[in-house]
Amino acid sequence: MDHHERIAQQFHESIRTKQKALDRLSPGIAAAAALMADTLQREGKILACGNGGSAGDAQHFSSELLNRFEMERPGLPGLALTTDSSTLTSIANDYAFREVFARQVRALAHDGDVLLAISTSGNSENVIAAIDAAHERGARIVALTGHDGGAMAAHLSENDVEIRVPAQITARIQEVHLLVIHCLCDLIDRQLFGG
Numbered sequence: 001m002d003h004h005e006r007i008a009q010q011f012h013e014s015i016r017t018k019q020k021a022l023d024r025l026s027p028g029i030a031a032a033a034a035l036m037a038d039t040l041q042r043e044g045k046i047l048a049c050g051n052g053g054s055a056g057d058a059q060h061f062s063s064e065l066l067n068r069f070e071m072e073r074p075g076l077p078g079l080a081l082t083t084d085s086s087t088l089t090s091i092a093n094d095y096a097f098r099e100v101f102a103r104q105v106r107a108l109a110h111d112g113d114v115l116l117a118i119s120t121s122g123n124s125e126n127v128i129a130a131i132d133a134a135h136e137r138g139a140r141i142v143a144l145t146g147h148d149g150g151a152m153a154a155h156l157s158e159n160d161v162e163i164r165v166p167a168q169i170t171a172r173i174q175e176v177h178l179l180v181i182h183c184l185c186d187l188i189d190r191q192l193f194g195g
């Protein structure tokens with residue numbers, strides 16, 4: 001297979017996955033955006049976490065809240081739990097890597113906040129621990145997952161929203177997660193600022 005064929009294959013797989021995800025994920029995306037917009041309207045905040053590419057997604061989302069998405073508007077309170085290397089290394093060193101997000105959630109989350117928990121497999125222990133900690137604090141979860149939802153699905157409550165990408169390949173799931181994040185930003189802005 002030459003390079004062009006290989007590239008075309010990746011593009012087509014990505015397009016197919018997004019097409020398949022559209023009908024299945026649309027109601028969950030709308031519900032998650034409504035939950036997030038209500039939270040922000042009530043002066044709550046949105047925390048976000050994930051590993052690897054999903055850490056990048058958490059930061060991508062929080063920067064679109066704190067700075068802006070497509071329209072000119074005030075910054076909104078979003079915080080990625082993946083960025084402070086002193087905090088991350090000290091929690092991992094003193095406690096365990098599975099605690100790196102949960103300990104921050106216990107310190108920062110309040111009743112009525114939202115945690116955006118991102119994991120393609122649904123099996124990252126530190127993300128699952130963050131979900132449990134968020135529940136302890138009275139926060140609700142928007143979970144971006146893939147595969148069969150992994151162990152994470154069993155840690156969600158009926159007040160949470162899971163957006164599970166119908167795919168098995170990490171890269172494809174990540175590509176849909178980013179699209180979902182942009183849909184969330186778009187709907188949040190529309191609900192809060194109109195247009």
Ligand SMILES: O=C(CO)[C@@H](O)[C@H](O)[C@H](O)[C@H](O)COP(=O)(O)O
Nearest residue numbers: 051052053054119120121124170171
């Ligand atoms: O981006 C990639 C692979 O595409 C990796 O960095 C990937 O995010 C890492 O393997 C993560 O540790 C996977 O964690 P998760 O999505 O299963 O929670």
Ligand SMILES: [Zn+2]
Nearest residue numbers: 053170171174
């Ligand atoms: Zn990747």
